[in-house]
Amino acid sequence: MLDDEKYPIAVFPEGTSYQPEEKIASPVTGSDTLPPDYKTANMTTREAGHNFTDPKVDQSQTNGFAEAQLPERQSKRPWRKSPAILLLIALTFVIVGFGIAAAFYVHSRSVVSQTPNALSELSTDSIVQNNTRASMASSGLFLNDKSTWNMQTYWQTPTGDIKRQFSLDGQTFSAETNVSLQINPRIGSPLAATASTDKTGIVYLTLFYLSEQNEIVISGAACPAGSSTCSPTFNNVISSQLDLPPSNQTGLAAVNVNDAQDWRVYFHDIRGMLTEVGGNASGFGSGTVVGSAALNKSSIAATNVNSTTNNINVFYVDAKTQFLTTIEFVNGTWTIPGSVTPRKQLAWNALAGLSACYTKTLDQLHVYYTAGDQGIYEFLGTNVSTSKTTWGVRPGRNHVWSTADYPSADISAVGWQDQARFFQITQGKIIEGSLDNTTWTEAFIKLSQT
Known part of the structure; x- marks a missing residue:
């Protein structure tokens, strides 16, 4: 040593x-x-x-x-290199994976009952997006007598044609006719419509849609008061001057302002941002971003609750939260985007067809959509004219409302005084939901006998 x-x-x-x-x-x-x-x-x-x-x-x-x-x-071999332990870990992951997959499958197959307060718990990831299949739009106005309500309903056929029906008295509808177009619409295009009149009583109808090249197109028609026979006036692309083109999966909504042929059109630009473009018969502008990024393939709804002061309410689906979101143009400026409801899952379908209307006497905003269970639901806002709209905690469903042919089906709506109407293609026919003050009825549209 x-x-x-x-x-x-x-x-x-x-x-x-x-x-x-x-x-x-x-x-x-x-x-x-x-x-x-x-x-x-x-x-x-x-x-x-x-x-x-x-x-x-x-x-x-x-x-x-x-x-x-x-x-x-x-x-001594480390435990992590033991074949038996590694096999046990792998089996555990497989079992857990199957359990999660089974839970998601059961969750996505659940449906809501047909009671007014029943709420679905569907995940938007499992919902098939069909909100541009048989897409619809509606418009309406009082004639110059201030008492006769006139309505127009549009829808696209599976071949891409667009049809229209009139209700000259707000009750019965005339026979359907084809809308004469020079620029072909894209099959599966969203639709938006407005109506206005002038001092002579002529009714001016406007339809917005997407072309086969994904351009935003306007189509105009002029109709004598009290007549369903209209003459085409123009059919032009309005998106050629935009700073950014519309997204290939954009929604579409439009309102007229100042009770005239002066329009505001809402869409998702190529980045997904909610954008407004304004214009008249002389042309349209370059577009302005007014909201946050919207969910791809989602719908847009808009209504002008007071065309004299231009109090415009726009509804869309925020890309991040996937909540129904609203912005309002009031006192010359846009409000900050806000959620209509803080709850995402309760009877809400982020990819549903959307529509909105206003009932002046009731001072209510009605936002309709088709959920993943194929039921029609409504977000209801009250005290709208105060610019402090109060929304219900969760959407409602009336027991008389039928179910759609498929999830996310498109829907359109118009409102006036204490009346509201929504329209949807069901069983190959147009179903009309009618609100008369506080009473709902529903029926297939009855054609006039003339």
Whole structure:
């Protein structure tokens, strides 16, 4: 044994047994400090990973010992390398994965009952987006006598044609006719419509849609008062001057302002931002972002609750929250976007067809949509004229409202005084929901007998 009087190092003479290093006593009593050469004192070249060759001795020697004299210590395999444990972990992940998948499947298959207060818990990820299949739009106005309500309803057929029906008295409808268009609409285009009149009593109808090139197009028609026979006036692209083109999956909504042929059209630009473009028969502008980013493929609804002062309410689906979101143009400026309801899942479908209307006498905003369970629901806002609209905590559903043919089906609405109407294609026909003050009825549209 060599002793440098500070760190004694044990050397095993030939013939002695090997002692594991765990049994080597610490050289300093009460201290855990080990000498710098502690770890390599009894290592073979294989254990150390390189050759500790003394240049003063023969190259065949390694620290004075032959490799054969130092058998390798059997190391204990780490638990993470044990095949049995790894197999158990893998099986656990598989079982948990199947459980989560089964839960999502059951969740997506659940449906709401047909009671007014029943609420679905559907995830928007499981909902098929069909809000531009059989898309619809509606418009309405009082004639110059201030008492006769005139309505127009539009819808797109599976072949891409757009049809229109009139209700000249707010009760019965005339036979359907084709809307004459020079610019072909895209199949599955969203639709928006407005109506206005002038001092002579002529009714001016306007329809907005997307072309086959995804351009926003306006189509105009002029109709004598009390007549469903109209003459086309123009059919033009209005999106050519936009700073940013519309998204390929944009929604579409429009209102007229100042009770004239002066329009505001709402869409998602190519980035998804809610954008307004304004114009008249002379042309349209470059567009202005007015809201936050909207959810791709979602709808837009808009209504002007007071065309004289231009109090415009726009509804869309925020891309981040997927909540129904509203902005309002009041006193010459837009409000900050706000959620209509703070609850995402209750009977709400972020990819539903949307429509909105205002009932002046009731001072209410009605926002209709089709949920994933195919039921029609309504967000109801009160005290609208005060610019402090109060929304219900959750959407409602009247027991007389039928179900749509498929989830997310498009829907349109108009309102006046204490009356509201919504329209939807059901079973190949137009179903009309009618609110008369506080009483709801529903029926297929009855055609006039003339």
